[in-house]
Amino acid sequence: MEPNGELAIRIGAALSVFAVMALWEYLAPRRALALGRLRRWPSNIGLVVVYGLLERVLIPVAAVGTAAIAAQRGWGLLNITPWPAWLGPAWLEVLIGFVALDLAIYAQHVAFHKIPLLWRLHRMHHADLDIDVSTGLRFHPFEIVLSMLIKMAVVALLGVPLVAVVAFEVALNATSMFNHSNAAMPVGLDRIVRLFVVTPDMHRVHHSVARHETDSNFGFNLPWWDRVFGTYRPQPEAGHDGMTIGLPIFRDPAEARLDRLLSQPFREGLGR
Ligand SMILES: [Zn+2]
Ligand SMILES: [Zn+2]
Numbered sequence: 001m002e003p004n005g006e007l008a009i010r011i012g013a014a015l016s017v018f019a020v021m022a023l024w025e026y027l028a029p030r031r032a033l034a035l036g037r038l039r040r041w042p043s044n045i046g047l048v049v050v051y052g053l054l055e056r057v058l059i060p061v062a063a064v065g066t067a068a069i070a071a072q073r074g075w076g077l078l079n080i081t082p083w084p085a086w087l088g089p090a091w092l093e094v095l096i097g098f099v100a101l102d103l104a105i106y107a108q109h110v111a112f113h114k115i116p117l118l119w120r121l122h123r124m125h126h127a128d129l130d131i132d133v134s135t136g137l138r139f140h141p142f143e144i145v146l147s148m149l150i151k152m153a154v155v156a157l158l159g160v161p162l163v164a165v166v167a168f169e170v171a172l173n174a175t176s177m178f179n180h181s182n183a184a185m186p187v188g189l190d191r192i193v194r195l196f197v198v199t200p201d202m203h204r205v206h207h208s209v210a211r212h213e214t215d216s217n218f219g220f221n222l223p224w225w226d227r228v229f230g231t232y233r234p235q236p237e238a239g240h241d242g243m244t245i246g247l248p249i250f251r252d253p254a255e256a257r258l259d260r261l262l263s264q265p266f267r268e269g270l271g272r
Contacts, residue, residue: 134180
């Protein structure tokens with residue numbers, strides 16, 4: 001696959017999902033926003049411009065490039081040995097690669113909460129006073145770079161097929177905007193959908209100001225890891241309308257400015 005083809009797929013998919021989720025949460029909002037869109041969207045979306053540039057300049061060979069090189073040079077577990085026929089069709093390799101990447105992202109997310117230095121980078125995502133589709137884009141550029149390096153390591157060590165990496169990148173981007181959205185979904189439907197993918201009601205618990213709720217529901221894409229590793233919390237204690245979103249720190253609305261978002265990791269100790 002052409003590197004630019006991969007980029008076009010990612011950008012096209014991201015824009016479409018953003019438009020659909022933005023329309024959904026506008027027409028059927030799950031809860032009233034505290035700070036609203038006007039104060040938050042320019043910064044949350046502005047970040048994408050900042051880290052989009054960073055990603056293109058600093059990491060010209062991203063996860064997809066790593067997959068191509070790994071396949072060419074025979075790096076990684078899946079590339080060392082030919083896929084044995086008794087294990088089933090070869091496309092299972094793609095499935096294994098996809099699931100392994102998702103587990104790695106879950107583990108990385110837990111690490112970003114548990115390791116104080118990493119929490120400094122990640123807490124900016126949590127400091128958003130509302131959670132909607134734009135929160136799904138709101139990550140510190142340093143966190144994006146670190147996450148990309150971790151993904152590249154997993155891809156090289158395991159030899160994840162290129163098609164699995166592209167599918168995973170597109171899926172993670174789409175599910176991140178979906179599960180951060182303020183879109184209302186009937187409770188019965190949510191119960192079924194969250195068996196297969198993290199839903200907005202499930203991830204919203206993770207954005208609660210209460211620390212024991214912040215430290216739960218780490219999944220972004222597949223919802224199973226939280227159940228397997230005991231970090232699953234079905235609903236927020238105060239209910240979706242009653243819960244407070246954000247962190248105990250950085251609650252001044254001025255913190256929603258782009259320059260404040262970028263400087264948050266370097267301010268105010270390790271406080272949570
Ligand atoms: Zn988090
Ligand atoms: Zn989140």
